[in-house]
Amino acid sequence: MSHLQQSFAVRFTYNVFFTEQLFANTNPLLADFFSQQATSEVRKKLLFVIDSGVVEAIPDLLTDITLYFAQHSDAVELVPDLMVVSGGELAKNSPDLIEKIVDTVDRYGIDRHSYVAAIGGGSVLDMVGYAAAISHRGIRHLRIPTTVLSQNDSGVGVKNGVNYRGKKNFLGTFVPPVAVFNDSDFLTSLDDRDWRAGISEAVKVALIKDKVFFEWIEANAEALAARDMATMQYLIHRCAEMHLQHIAGGDPFEMGSSRPLDFGHWSAHKLEQLTNFELRHGEAVAIGIALDTIYSNQLGWLTDADTNRVLTTLRTLGFSLYQPMLDADNSAGILKGLSEFREHLGGQLTIMLLQAIGQGVEVHEIDANRVRQAIATLREQEPTVQTLHA
Amino acid sequence: MSHLQQSFAVRFTYNVFFTEQLFANTNPLLADFFSQQATSEVRKKLLFVIDSGVVEAIPDLLTDITLYFAQHSDAVELVPDLMVVSGGELAKNSPDLIEKIVDTVDRYGIDRHSYVAAIGGGSVLDMVGYAAAISHRGIRHLRIPTTVLSQNDSGVGVKNGVNYRGKKNFLGTFVPPVAVFNDSDFLTSLDDRDWRAGISEAVKVALIKDKVFFEWIEANAEALAARDMATMQYLIHRCAEMHLQHIAGGDPFEMGSSRPLDFGHWSAHKLEQLTNFELRHGEAVAIGIALDTIYSNQLGWLTDADTNRVLTTLRTLGFSLYQPMLDADNSAGILKGLSEFREHLGGQLTIMLLQAIGQGVEVHEIDANRVRQAIATLREQEPTVQTLHA
Numbered sequence: 001m002s003h004l005q006q007s008f009a010v011r012f013t014y015n016v017f018f019t020e021q022l023f024a025n026t027n028p029l030l031a032d033f034f035s036q037q038a039t040s041e042v043r044k045k046l047l048f049v050i051d052s053g054v055v056e057a058i059p060d061l062l063t064d065i066t067l068y069f070a071q072h073s074d075a076v077e078l079v080p081d082l083m084v085v086s087g088g089e090l091a092k093n094s095p096d097l098i099e100k101i102v103d104t105v106d107r108y109g110i111d112r113h114s115y116v117a118a119i120g121g122g123s124v125l126d127m128v129g130y131a132a133a134i135s136h137r138g139i140r141h142l143r144i145p146t147t148v149l150s151q152n153d154s155g156v157g158v159k160n161g162v163n164y165r166g167k168k169n170f171l172g173t174f175v176p177p178v179a180v181f182n183d184s185d186f187l188t189s190l191d192d193r194d195w196r197a198g199i200s201e202a203v204k205v206a207l208i209k210d211k212v213f214f215e216w217i218e219a220n221a222e223a224l225a226a227r228d229m230a231t232m233q234y235l236i237h238r239c240a241e242m243h244l245q246h247i248a249g250g251d252p253f254e255m256g257s258s259r260p261l262d263f264g265h266w267s268a269h270k271l272e273q274l275t276n277f278e279l280r281h282g283e284a285v286a287i288g289i290a291l292d293t294i295y296s297n298q299l300g301w302l303t304d305a306d307t308n309r310v311l312t313t314l315r316t317l318g319f320s321l322y323q324p325m326l327d328a329d330n331s332a333g334i335l336k337g338l339s340e341f342r343e344h345l346g347g348q349l350t351i352m353l354l355q356a357i358g359q360g361v362e363v364h365e366i367d368a369n370r371v372r373q374a375i376a377t378l379r380e381q382e383p384t385v386q387t388l389h390a
Numbered sequence: 391m392s393h394l395q396q397s398f399a400v401r402f403t404y405n406v407f408f409t410e411q412l413f414a415n416t417n418p419l420l421a422d423f424f425s426q427q428a429t430s431e432v433r434k435k436l437l438f439v440i441d442s443g444v445v446e447a448i449p450d451l452l453t454d455i456t457l458y459f460a461q462h463s464d465a466v467e468l469v470p471d472l473m474v475v476s477g478g479e480l481a482k483n484s485p486d487l488i489e490k491i492v493d494t495v496d497r498y499g500i501d502r503h504s505y506v507a508a509i510g511g512g513s514v515l516d517m518v519g520y521a522a523a524i525s526h527r528g529i530r531h532l533r534i535p536t537t538v539l540s541q542n543d544s545g546v547g548v549k550n551g552v553n554y555r556g557k558k559n560f561l562g563t564f565v566p567p568v569a570v571f572n573d574s575d576f577l578t579s580l581d582d583r584d585w586r587a588g589i590s591e592a593v594k595v596a597l598i599k600d601k602v603f604f605e606w607i608e609a610n611a612e613a614l615a616a617r618d619m620a621t622m623q624y625l626i627h628r629c630a631e632m633h634l635q636h637i638a639g640g641d642p643f644e645m646g647s648s649r650p651l652d653f654g655h656w657s658a659h660k661l662e663q664l665t666n667f668e669l670r671h672g673e674a675v676a677i678g679i680a681l682d683t684i685y686s687n688q689l690g691w692l693t694d695a696d697t698n699r700v701l702t703t704l705r706t707l708g709f710s711l712y713q714p715m716l717d718a719d720n721s722a723g724i725l726k727g728l729s730e731f732r733e734h735l736g737g738q739l740t741i742m743l744l745q746a747i748g749q750g751v752e753v754h755e756i757d758a759n760r761v762r763q764a765i766a767t768l769r770e771q772e773p774t775v776q777t778l779h780a
């Protein structure tokens with residue numbers, strides 16, 4: 001018996017650009033990107049797949065894209081057929097969309113050195129990223145996130161995925177994009193829920209890693225809730241930066257069991273499913289953060305004062321911190337999220353909790369009764385519920 | 391406009407083990423592997439997916455596996471449902487098989503730290519590897535190749551894939567296995583075609599990289615054709631070693647346009663398709679090597695003597711070097727392989743040719759008439775065809 005050992009490293013490099021008016025003829029960002037990527041005289045193709053919600057909000061978008069690449073066609077050839085796909089979680093629940101993209105890749109001869117660009121919220125990016133990742137063993141993928149959540153979190157990371165038979169992200173891969181273009185103009189057309197939802201990911205990363213950033217969010221919670229754009233731009237930039245640093249510094253393809261950025265997520269993923277995706281991912285994360293913050297307080301780790309600061313900040317941002325499905329079936333539904341979370345990560349159950357604001361700590365056990373207590377606290381504090389009983 | 395730069399490297403490490411009687415109770419190799427991988431007290435699950443051709447050839451295999459893991463169950467828990475899937479290219483042409491594996495992963499709660507093991511030829515390994523790669527964003531995948539081709543080439547590499555609407559490897563990913571177990575006992579039940587087919591990959595890698603290895607193959611061609619096992623074991627070991635070194639030393643996930651290990655493959659991929667996969671991959675590669683060897687000679691790069699050595703070695707191994715589909719439609723069919731090859735690799739057309747035995751060189755243009763001439767040479771030299779005309 002003998003053996004050969006294989007060992008190699010693969011480097012991934014990409015930029016996250018911050019801009020406005022990405023498709024204005026005078027904005028050279030995209031055109032420059034494609035020129036810099038050009039390696040031979042062969043002009044690369046570029047296929048766009050676009051979130052229907054964005055097209056509805058910005059009816060000129062399709063024309064703008066066509067005009068832009070009519071002017072800037074030196075290094076890239078726009079596939080004239082701009083694909084529009086349903087936005088929101090529906091995009092990840094529709095296997096036929098994957099097939100449609102793969103067929104388009106085939107029809108237009110999009111090769112591994114050509115580009116599939118996605119414009120949209122996290123759902124559309126996740127789905128298109130997956131379709132691009134499996135076609136020809138991976139076509140270059142470019143992301144143009146249009147929600148707060150996708151600009152500061154999901155769109156800058158390395159994961160894609162779709163749901164399968166109702167199971168969240170059951171199919172997917174780890175494949176970094178070749179570039180991300182964050183255009184803050186897209187955010188103006190978001191409805192209030194989507195403007196708000198993504199802020200919870202910034203609260204999350206601040207709570208586990210950076211007290212100063214949390215205090216900045218706390219101080220700016222009202223401005224954020226009032227849709228102040230400059231404040232939002234800073235939040236997104238800082239959150240994206242921390243997200244990128246976390247990935248590069250740790251275990252980018254999550255080969256271990258630890259996943260610190262999933263603080264607040266074990267219950268959030270389950271709540272999304274239990275509410276039939278009525279709750280946005282970011283809204284569910286806000287509740288999940290609140291739950292695990294109270295749980296950390298119950299363990300005696302986080303002070304009462306700090307616990308209240310977290311809850312108050314989330315409420316000032318406009319988040320509702322209770323959802324009746326938390327209590328359904330004596331919380332059996334939400335608690336099932338623990339085993340599903342373990343199963344999805346693999347290995348041992350590993351949950352991030354808070355030792356202090358800005359300092360996460362991992363545990364491998366969660367006590368069901370304590371979770372029920374934390375839920376009770378959220379239920380009792382919930383303003384709407386109180387109103388109903390008034 | 392500002393930007394953040396992301397850059398990180400991901401390291402992949404795995405062993406290729408060479409053994410005999412892998413599932414004999416006395417062989418500790420597999421059991422030790424799982425013990426060494428164990429990271430927590432949680433016992434990992436292990437799902438087997440097995441090539442029907444192997445099960446037919448070795449009827450005791452399923453029992454052997456069950457008995458082995460009944461004895462060696464400390465670190466791993468065998469999923470009792472051993473999946474048997476159709477072998478050969480059919481495995482890669484059946485989307486329902488992927489679905490069946492994904493559903494089994496779901497049903498048995500196989501997580502990202504558990505294992506999906508595939509036993510079979512390159513086709514089954516490619517298909518199972520793909521199913522494992524997309525489930526939960528990648529379940530640990532273990533390969534037990536059972537053909538010469540999969541033991542010395544496809545099974546030790548980093549690619550998986552399935553065909554889509556008849557297009558070879560249209561869907562797939564780059565995901566290294568966590569381990570490969572090459573058990574030479576499996577080779578005894580191969581029919582002569584499959585014993586022979588994989589040898590062409592060794593000829594290929596020798597021709598572009600290692601004159602000494604080519605001369606060894608040349609000297610041992612008769613022993614290989616006569617199914618001498620010790621000679622085959624050496625061939626597989628050396629070929630696998632060169633394959634691994636090539637991957638580690640170059641561009642493992644093929645982000646560039648160059649793909650030296652695809653010497654002889656542009657026409658081979660197309661011939662497989664044109665013959666409705668009647669030709670084995672390795673058989674098609676032998677023809678592809680012959681074609682590009684003659685083409686290299688026509689360019690004045692490879693001497694007549696060396697050209698004949700290559701063709702004679704392939705024929706001594708038992709390969710047929712002509713297939714009527716090469717001529718179909720005035721060779722339009724096979725020549726279409728050039729553009730499809732370019733499209734699959736992406737970027738500029740890049741084809742490996744021979745400057746000398748053991749020394750490949752890349753070109754970016756292939757002349758259709760010269761290809762037709764090379765085909766004519768193969769047709770004229772083909773013994774069977776001559777017999778038909780006699």
Ligand SMILES: NC(=O)c1ccc[n+]([C@@H]2O[C@H](COP(=O)([O-])OP(=O)(O)OC[C@H]3O[C@@H](n4cnc5c(N)ncnc54)[C@H](O)[C@@H]3O)[C@@H](O)[C@H]2O)c1
Pocket residue numbers: 051052053054057086087088089092120121122123124126146147148149150153154155157158159160161186187188189190191194197198280281282
């Ligand atoms: N890949 C990852 O690492 C990762 C991380 C976190 C979340 N996610 C996923 O992201 C998804 C949530 O993404 P999301 O919060 O961006 O929501 P979303 O993509 O579901 O979009 C929400 C709604 O906003 C619309 N919309 C998008 N951009 C708009 C705009 N500029 N103007 C008007 N409407 C617009 C969409 O059409 C949709 O109806 C979830 O599926 C979640 O699992 C992925």
Ligand SMILES: NC(=O)c1ccc[n+]([C@@H]2O[C@H](COP(=O)([O-])OP(=O)(O)OC[C@H]3O[C@@H](n4cnc5c(N)ncnc54)[C@H](O)[C@@H]3O)[C@@H](O)[C@H]2O)c1
Pocket residue numbers: 441442443444447476477478479482510511512513514516536537538539540543544545547548549550551576577578579580581584587588670671672
């Ligand atoms: N992933 C890669 O990097 C890569 C590289 C080269 C080739 N490939 C792929 O590999 C495939 C070809 O693989 P292959 O040549 O191993 O053939 P195969 O997997 O198609 O198997 C050929 C036949 O042999 C049978 N068989 C397998 N093992 C047996 C055994 N031990 N005893 C008896 N019968 C057995 C199978 O059931 C099948 O009928 C092609 O699809 C090709 O594209 C992949």
Ligand SMILES: [Zn+2]
Pocket residue numbers: 153201265281285
């Ligand atoms: Zn999230």
Ligand SMILES: [Zn+2]
Pocket residue numbers: 543591655671675
């Ligand atoms: Zn091959």
